[in-house]
Amino acid sequence: MSEYIGVKAKTAIIGAGVTGLSAAWELTRRGEEDFVLLEGEARPGGVIQTLAAGEFLLELGPDAFLAHDPRAGHILPELKLQEEVPPQKEGSTTYIWKQGRALRLPRGWLRMAPERVTEVLTTQLISWPVKARMAREFLWGEKPNGKRAGTRSDESVADFLNPRYGREFTEQVAEPILGALFHLRPEEASLRALFPKLWEYAGSKSVSRALWREARARTHPNPGRVGIQGGMARLTDALAAKLRPGQLQCHLRIESIAPRKEGFRLRTSRGAAECERLILAAPAWSAAAMTENFDPELAGALRGIAYAPACLVHLGFEKEPRLTPGHALFVPAAVKTATRAITFVHRKYPHRAPAGAALLRLAMDASKLRDFNEAQIILMARNELGAIFGVKDEPCLSHVQRWHRAAPLLQAGHLERTREVLQRAEKYSNLALACNGVHGASVAACLQAGRMAAQKDHAQRHSTAEGRDT
Numbered sequence: 001m002s003e004y005i006g007v008k009a010k011t012a013i014i015g016a017g018v019t020g021l022s023a024a025w026e027l028t029r030r031g032e033e034d035f036v037l038l039e040g041e042a043r044p045g046g047v048i049q050t051l052a053a054g055e056f057l058l059e060l061g062p063d064a065f066l067a068h069d070p071r072a073g074h075i076l077p078e079l080k081l082q083e084e085v086p087p088q089k090e091g092s093t094t095y096i097w098k099q100g101r102a103l104r105l106p107r108g109w110l111r112m113a114p115e116r117v118t119e120v121l122t123t124q125l126i127s128w129p130v131k132a133r134m135a136r137e138f139l140w141g142e143k144p145n146g147k148r149a150g151t152r153s154d155e156s157v158a159d160f161l162n163p164r165y166g167r168e169f170t171e172q173v174a175e176p177i178l179g180a181l182f183h184l185r186p187e188e189a190s191l192r193a194l195f196p197k198l199w200e201y202a203g204s205k206s207v208s209r210a211l212w213r214e215a216r217a218r219t220h221p222n223p224g225r226v227g228i229q230g231g232m233a234r235l236t237d238a239l240a241a242k243l244r245p246g247q248l249q250c251h252l253r254i255e256s257i258a259p260r261k262e263g264f265r266l267r268t269s270r271g272a273a274e275c276e277r278l279i280l281a282a283p284a285w286s287a288a289a290m291t292e293n294f295d296p297e298l299a300g301a302l303r304g305i306a307y308a309p310a311c312l313v314h315l316g317f318e319k320e321p322r323l324t325p326g327h328a329l330f331v332p333a334a335v336k337t338a339t340r341a342i343t344f345v346h347r348k349y350p351h352r353a354p355a356g357a358a359l360l361r362l363a364m365d366a367s368k369l370r371d372f373n374e375a376q377i378i379l380m381a382r383n384e385l386g387a388i389f390g391v392k393d394e395p396c397l398s399h400v401q402r403w404h405r406a407a408p409l410l411q412a413g414h415l416e417r418t419r420e421v422l423q424r425a426e427k428y429s430n431l432a433l434a435c436n437g438v439h440g441a442s443v444a445a446c447l448q449a450g451r452m453a454a455q456k457d458h459a460q461r462h463s464t465a466e467g468r469d470t
């Protein structure tokens with residue numbers, strides 16, 4: 001690297017969120033020391049941020065992750081953090097708000113996979129005609145008209161659900177789930193990227209029977225998302241702690257990338273720098289800005305991945321107010337509140353609030369709050385809690401976190417777009433791409449993307465070295 005960084009590093013990793021930190025840790029594990037991790041902000045971790053407010057623990061970004069997923073299963077043991085994961089709470093329950101009541105979401109429905117016949121029959125979320133339709137699809141199958149899945153590259157969740165279960169299911173069930181979790185409407189959400197199992201079985205005679213069979217054959221429950229005792233930032237802090245002095249450079253924003261004879265020249269907020277190899281671990285929108293001059297087609301492909309803003313409001317109460325049951329409540333867009341989901345944090349993660357107290361995390365529709373300041377957002381959150389959900393108590397804590405480009409939108413055709421990005425990036429043997437949005441949108445996916453980028457970097461370093469030796 002050049003003058004001011006003061007480190008002669010072969011590889012520069014851009015972005016010290018969990019993706020970049022995972023790449024750095026993988027290089028370290030492989031015995032590579034000659035790298036530098038460049039971060040535009042004051043601290044590493046990216047959107048993973050934990051705030052301790054008295055005895056309350058606020059997660060300002062992700063609150064849990066799939067720690068036992070094959071993409072992430074290595075990380076807690078490697079960082080010796082297993083002890084910090086409280087035992088998973090059994091039977092975490094989600095409710096959906098419908099006509100003034102919270103109705104429990106049947107098991108499997110978060111994945112759009114009805115698993116228990118009894119729960120389908122007894123739920124009040126959908127009407128009897130929809131239940132009859134679901135039963136018919138289960139027993140006899142229902143081949144929707146039009147082109148079969150498999151002959152197209154993707155379809156929207158609405159295009160998949162409407163011909164099978166009807167619009168009511170899409171509006172009552174899919175819409176609040178997709179809105180709360182993925183900032184998407186069913187008409188725009190990618191079936192293939194968000195529900196790969198549904199996509200896989202889309203050509204089956206009965207999708208619900210195929211899913212039901214699979215659920216029955218499962219010997220272990222699906223590993224769920226887990227939180228970390230001291231907060232999610234324990235994960236990124238532990239990764240950052242593995243770095244040697246000087247390997248992490250904060251307050252250093254990369255503005256553009258240009259190729260040079262052997263490697264890259266980086267224009268940064270502190271002047272120019274040079275490196276032989278690059279791992280791009282910034283979100284796709286930022287990677288697009290950096291690569292604009294270097295490879296406009298790659299930049300264009302990266303820009304094709306849109307991002308949504310997010311706004312989280314935390315409200316703490318000294319005593320649990322009268323709340324709806326369960327661990328989370330999703331609110332359909334039709335209710336017209338800015339609140340799209342409420343997590344009852346103290347029930348889901350009891351260690352994040354003092355005994356007897358309550359902590360609510362409201363995911364708000366950020367597009368409705370553009371012109372609001374923080375005090376107005378808190379007021380709106382409290383008004384909605386009071387008017388719609390009946391929570392009138394005075395909070396002892398309130399906090400707003402806004403993210404301007406928080407979540408990549410996995411819109412229909414998403415995997416085609418990411419394929420194009422990867423194909424365009426492939427021609428550079430000294431560049432590894434690990435942008436969230438391209439490789440997935442979760443902590444587990446980012447851990448894996450960072451690790452794989454580092455593996456590519458490591459392999460290329462050594463193949464180049466061998467090439468020079470021979």
Ligand SMILES: Cc1cc2nc3c(=O)[nH]c(=O)nc-3n(C[C@H](O)[C@H](O)[C@H](O)COP(=O)(O)OP(=O)(O)OC[C@H]3O[C@@H](n4cnc5c(N)ncnc54)[C@H](O)[C@@H]3O)c2cc1C
Binds near residue numbers: 015019040282
């Ligand atoms: C509100 C919210 C809730 C979420 N909930 C969950 C959840 O519960 N479970 C889950 O698995 N996932 C969740 N996610 C998704 C998950 O948190 C992200 O996918 C993941 O943390 C992204 O990590 P990252 O390192 O790729 O990106 P980021 O965290 O965005 O980090 C990228 C880093 O790159 C830096 N950077 C960007 N551009 C430049 C530049 N030009 N120069 C230098 N540095 C740069 C940024 O400053 C940042 O630090 C959530 C995300 C959000 C926003």
